[in-house]
Amino acid sequence: MKKLTHSLINRGLARVLPGVPASIAEEADRMQAPSPVLVSGQPVTAVVLASPHSGRFYPEAFVQESRQPLTILRSGEDSYVEDLAASAHALGPILVHATFPRVFCDVNRAAWDLDPRMFETPAPPFVRATHRGLSGLGSVPRIVADNRQIYRTRMPFMEAALRIRDYWMPYHVALANALNQTLARHNITLLLDLHSMPDVPEAGNPDFVLGDAHGASCASTLVQTAEESLQSMGFKTSRNIPYAGGYITQHYGRPREGLHALQIEMRRGLYMHEKTRDKHSGFFDLQHAISQMTEKLIAHMHSCEMTG
Template sequence: MKKFATSLFPPSLMRLFQAQSGTTEHEHSGRQASPAPVLVSGTPATGPLVLASPHSGHFYPEAFVSAARQPLDILRSGEDSFVEQLALGAQALGPPLIQATFPRVFCDVNRAAWDLDSRMFHGSIPSFVAPSERGLAGLGSIPRIVADRRPIYRQRLPFMEAALRIRHYWMPYHAALANLLEQARNRHGFCLLLDLHSMPAAPQAGSPDFVLGDRYGTSCTPHLTNLAEQTLQGLGFKTARNHPYAGGYITRHYGRPEINMHALQIEMRRDLYMDESTRTKHAGFASLADALTIMVEQVLAHFPSHKSKTQSIG
């Protein structure tokens, strides 16, 4: 799995990278002041659990904001604000925490790399671009729309801009995540990814506090999903499974129970911990962070201390 990300770039695209000259939005997007695209806290492989926050990044390159037709507050509407902070108590229990520092509206790592809407680019589109239904709707790895289907850009982008974002943002995130999971599985015989997100209220699903997404039982053993759900319910939270969020690309790609790799997406309702209109934390933040910590503690307690690499989690 370590070579997963590098395999995404066909020779033709690598030649284009090498021949690329001039400047692009990526190259003059304030890189001197920008943080590393991916941060990892904690020590890898101390246990079988990995925490991830792919959508809480809030570094918006100045050139990107200038090129957008929407104001910054609209661009931030899909941001999972403070999720990486909610996870700090859980991370202190031992699991490493990986987070993207860039926002999903700039590059969404929860989509396949080349899941792109070709209508947002000018010029020829490479044959390896493979949009899904969501990609065609403008919600691919480089989104075309945000918040109520509002278009992000004033004009079409050169395809090379998308390719450079995949190379410099998407690829480092997935290379780091794949490495963390592989180290955990190699050391413990199995691993579990908790992919952490936030969500607006979902009246269509009864406005649950948490939505647990395991791709309808295909990305994570039911034992672990049940354990997470029962712990949260025992703390007084209302939960739902797979509706309206079953898990995105990350859950689907890394959740492979047949080889002892499990992935569970966890959505937390934003108004439980923040004021969505002002994007500020409120008094509920601490209690939600404590609940997440307790849930992770319970999951860790149910892992056996020693496991054969040929065994599976039942």
């Protein structure tokens, strides 16, 4: 299998940042900040857990520059998902966790999926905005909840490029390394990309949405195993509606090469009060459910190893 690298991203960075160091202000923030990505565990099992959107460190300069209060900036945060994964992580899978928030840099978008209209000067030609980027929800988002503008003014493109270098790249390098190590050891790997979601009435308010890029990123038997496990515990599930999987699922899911990726969205009301972002009594029940589902997936993956 090909190594999971991002050489094209590096080429773009080299063109925009030829040896440019981080700014003094950024270095000050980084001194107070945790590492952009935390990785724990070894490839004991064929499953890798990831939480790309639960980071809760908001750089002070970013908050001050935003036209939105912190409560609004946090509206897209998948709060505590890495904590929800703790019991599943204890079963053996590696856990990869971003500590920065998606409103600051969204690793579930392609690196150069940016809205050119948010910059002071024309964007470089390697910027390739999808409809998500053009709507303001690219790798450096322009908007937050209810289409609210994040920034008071247009930003220098250099600022976005620094975020790609210092946050997006470290996360994907860590995730790719974890997947490569696991695949090398087990010859098959399942990435569980963990997220949380608000109620989605248009899909019947499921408790979980399982996204496999409409069958392209993960073997159907693995999706079925996850679905049956959750349903046996009384949860309502949906497949691909309204979330079929973002960049991570689509980029890393390569079933023919032994690498499967499944995006799992969990309804926030199951474990926290959405207005206050406080955990409630359902937190540990959901944590246990994720652990039970992961345990069954690990067993399924082990059977695949033995027969592969």
